[in-house]
Amino acid sequence: MPSEINDKLVVAISSRALFNLDDSHHVFEEDGLQAYSEYQVAREEEPLTPGEGFPLVQKLLRLNGTLDPSCQVEVVLLSRNSADTGLRIFNSIQHYELDITRAAFCGGESPWRYINAFGCKLFLSSEAQDVRRALDNGVAAATLVSRGAGASESELLRFAFDGDAVVFSDEAEQVYKRDGLEAFTASEQAAAREPLRGGPFKPFLAALHRLQQAFPPTEAPIRTALVTARSAPAHERVIRTLRAWNIRIDESIFLGGLNKTEFLRAYQADVFFDDQQTHCDLASPHVATGHVPHGVANR
Template sequence: MPVTLTGQLVVAISSRALFDFEAENEVFEAGDDRAYMALQQQHLDVPAPPGVAFSLVKKLLAFNAGGTPRVEVVVLSRNDPISGMRVFRSARHYGLPIERGVFTRGASPWRYLKPLSAQLFLSTNEADVRQALAAGVAAARVMPLAARASAAHPDELRIAFDGDAVLFSDEAEQVYQRDGLAAFREHERARASQPLPAGPFKPVLEALHRLQQSPDLRIRTALVTARSAPAHERAIRTLMDWQIEVDEAMFLGGLAKGEFLREFEPDFFFDDQVGHVESAAVHVPAGQVTMGIAAT
């Protein structure tokens, strides 16, 4: 029988999102990929430092302890195969059981998401993220200089999500952008009992919710949104309709999200608006979901 990843949460991640290759990337960005490959080859036995999404990946892979395959992490990278050797060696150094990888040497790797059955793609490359989202895969552009995750919760995975254009569609955000705050509030108040359409990250939240049903797994989720009352009700009722629970909900009414996320201490935060992501990245690992009317 062929190997299958069916039933697992499959996360595809670029090498720069998983490990800190910023120094090497400066050589690559200079346009000399041969020098980049040579540099990586010289450092094959030097473990790369952890990157922004390292804590997220480490905790996700820990869910496979005990022999039950629940999460698969695959490196999906524009790196060349030689650099891929360093990625795998670095993963082994840190005890990350990552066995699969696709390395495309500069070509866009998003087309391999479908055969991998990936439900989430994390990359520092904005074009790749946009292509993944257009193909129907939840994806985020990782901020490579974002803060690293807190070590305060070593045995609990913590993930925070924005609402509109992330968990939900950007239907309501379009009203806000077009007609202003008062119209947005009235639009949402009048539709409080009508579930919002799903956004790109609904399947990810569903997968986490399924994992939470296992008593030996500790996951804490948060909805962190610029919504405030009365627009909060539609968001909560939508989650109720989906039969998905979040552990915390923050309705901030436009307040900067960064300091609230600092207190929640997530392993990762997803938002569509670059301003919110930049506010968050000062304090926590963060990525931008480059989709929807407000994502530019």
């Protein structure tokens, strides 16, 4: 019998983000779909190696050992493969003992259209176009752009978020891009008591907050951090916005334009989400990084 997904935190991930499919993708690009299909079928008993999103998925699924059965995490696989060529992917899931049972194999089509049907709060992919479509349909989504970043050694699952255009809307960033830092600071001071509108990752952050509330604050297996280029006095509006949303952020780091990478490493982030490609490029060799192609910086 089907089970309800409404009370779960559902995360969708593409097959190329979960596993390293570079070799088979190269076959597809060089020799076409038929050669790719033959390549995958011939190797369907050979497990794929983990991809950039694999450590995060492992930690997400491990949370279910500490969460109440009524409030669990589910990971759904979304793939452009057909079910035939996708058998190797499911065999690899079983090989690594990942508790992933739901999937959509779309036979070359983009899988983004199934994201809302599965009730997903987050979509991770290596395909920027699919990520943009997910964002356009109101789902937090990011393109994984890491380059060999290893898993955090911490038992805690640590999420790090940029603020403007990720957790918050890009309304303030538009002022900065158009009029400069001085105008941005003045605007944020004037609107300090006016909550910012939510960005694409607000619902996902709220879902993490609900999971955290099942534990005493010092015992939650999930930790969140806001890592933003903002500094005082532009900090006040951020703090008051989160207070108005009734969402707890465990750590808030206001960097005033400093490079975020060393702070992310010190925090031991399992994944970092940012809308600025430059920040993602700097962080990606060290921390699993998701580029969020949203807001004025990506137009």
